[in-house]
Amino acid sequence: MTDTETFEPIIIGFTCNWCSYRAADLAGTARVKYAPNVRLIRLMCSGRLDPTFVLKALSGGADGVMITGCHPGECHYLEQNYKALRRYMLLKRTLAQLGIEPGRVKLVWASAAEGVHLAAEITKLVEEIRALGPLNWPTAGDGTFPGELGVEMNTHEEVAA
């Protein structure tokens, strides 16, 4: 697995229901090919992206994360992609402090019409992550974070209990 030639990274992609998820659909309809390493999650907006989701993915075995949203100024919810951008900038710093290459997490703007662009960005990120090698974040692989980080997310039921 660690051999960079056979290493197939796993990337979790967070998409916006209004633009990038539709771009992914469009890439499909147009039969644009891209690397199969990315697995997408649909959110209503890039603003919904809690940075914890990214940490969760990385700690759970993902080698990279792609965050996608509408182009600045084109947010379906007016301006929430700017909030995603702010969180992304902070997240990159946090990752660096945790000793994780900030290049493993990438923010891409893709409108609903940009299937080709999204596909190209996915393939590009796969190659970038492939060059970085596997993440192997110290974790038991059970989806929990190493204890000292203490960023395990509480569910509503747990907190309420």
Next chain:
Amino acid sequence: MTQHSKPNDKKERIGVYVCHCGSNIAGTVDVENVSHWAGEELKDRGVVVSRDYKFMCSSLGQELIEQDIKEQGLTRVVVAACSPHLHEKTFRTATERGGLNPYLCELCSIREQVSWVHTDKAAATEKSKAVISGAVERVIHNEPLEPLHVPIHEATMVVGGGIAGIQAALEIADAGHPVYMVEREPSIGGHMAQFDKTFPTLDCAACILTPRMVSVGTHPNIHLLTWSEVTRVDGYVGNFTVTIRKKARFINEELCTGCGICQEKCPKKVIDEVYEAGLGYRKAVYTPFPQAVPKYPVIDKPNCTYFQKGTCKACEKFCPTGAIDFTQEDEVITVEVGNIILATGYELFDPRRVTQYGYGRLANVFSSLEFERLSNAAGPTDGNIVLRDGVTVPKAVGIIHCVGSRDRNFNNYCSVICCMQGLKFAHLVKERTGATVYNFYIDMRTAYKAYDEFYQRVLEEGTLFVRGKVAEVTDAARLPGEEGKLIIQVEDTLVGKQRRIPVDMVVLSAALEPRKDADDVAKMFGISCSADGWFIEKHPKLDPVATMTEGIFIAGCVQGPKDIPTSVAQGAAASARVLGRIEQGEIALEPVRASINEEMCSGCRICNDLCPFNAILFHEDRMVSEINPALCQGCGTCVAACPAGAISGTGFSNEQILAQIEGLLLLNMVHPTMAVPA
């Protein structure tokens, strides 16, 4: 024991349904293998049934799901097929028929996002498994939801008074419902009002358009707001509040009779860049054309002598009813509407940008809109087709197609109407001047009813067709017979030779382009533009007049270049969609909304400023925030920001997303069989 951190303690009974989609999915994904895998490996996660079927969306496929819910007691359904944007509703409805809440069904895409974009069958099969695993984990946390019912306000707003907007407004008004029509120019009519003849029947544009305009102007259900612009749109489907700036006309509409004396007496002549395409003059107080609706003129403030120099007031002096009011100011009005139809049309490509064709530099090179005015009986030359000097009748005319269209330097798309427009021009020139006419085309595109017959007719009339993209239009004579002429340099690709064709007049069939402010308009109404700048429809084939935003519809050239019949059809189609809504009286909206658990809210107010829709209220007395579900649009930004985890996003909860991440990474497997770093 699984490695999963939160075991499926709810003991859900999940059915997994994998679709072949004929060979669309099965051609790249080993569907049987995936289905078998889900049945075996996800058993511990609650999967009790896993099936594959040729077409899950067929009635037989849907019945499979319904039967299993009833017979096997399923509590959750996962369908792996096409995009949720295509068939989510289909499978949710099937789930509901089976007796489950529709929101307990999760559709994951293994077509648009797997089989259609990957070629390696093994990798595509493995990815499909991960995608299904993610959906299974997510669906465990799905909650039964009820759609929100929103009442639909009876009134509709139509933005743009061209033929598409006119059609839409009349259909709705005739059905008995109120319509507000907003038009930026002083009169409705749009581009069609500038044309002389319409292809292929050669009806006079004014003859067929003006009765419609009059109907709009006099219709008891239509409130016409010309010389007005929408400045702000608030609210959501069923309940939009639209703010409109009604520009000062400086004419009291109550008193004005539309007699036109003010226009006669006004001493200031201005080149009419809009209606006459720069070929003719209007006064500083004007109606764009005699049949304008409404009949009231406007005073063009930047060109009015009184406004600029402080003296004149000739119009006021001569107005028999005292309707001139120089003190009028812009008025801001707000109206409540349930639906909005955008029919703001197109702009003509500026042919100056193709410098080699000499428009703006060579006097007798005309744009298509200029030619429309030139050939219009009510135009600046009374319909005489003459050169820029206003008297000389051309002996030879060249019509160049695809100026700014099908050209990588400008627009890749075909502007649809230019071929037929070029044929119409050729016919008019022949008929009125007997000149030799050349059409320079890349491909002739005369699809649709009676169009090709018109092409044949123009061929028989003796118009000459040269296949090739014109390289240059020049006045530099090189050969005998070229002096004083415009020479069209072109490669005739049917003959395979360069030709120089001397003519007296060149007409450029310019592209249709999106309005310059299309981006701003799209943003204001919350819809999206394509890369070219045309508004994007909900579905290119099956839903061409709806947009991704509920309650906003599009009609005519805002959606892409089209001819008059198609624009009219779209106007009518958009109105049919709106009328359906009005008849129902309410609409069911996706219950994707955020809500705050007051027990957990610390009252920090971080969420308050994040909401772009002002949906979050802060209760000072209880020191907690609350979300108004009618205003919330469900983006989830507040959910992600709440430091206390007090906000939950229905349909996209933390539990659902975190579980889906685990599922996608196959952390739920007893024996990881796939590429998961140890």
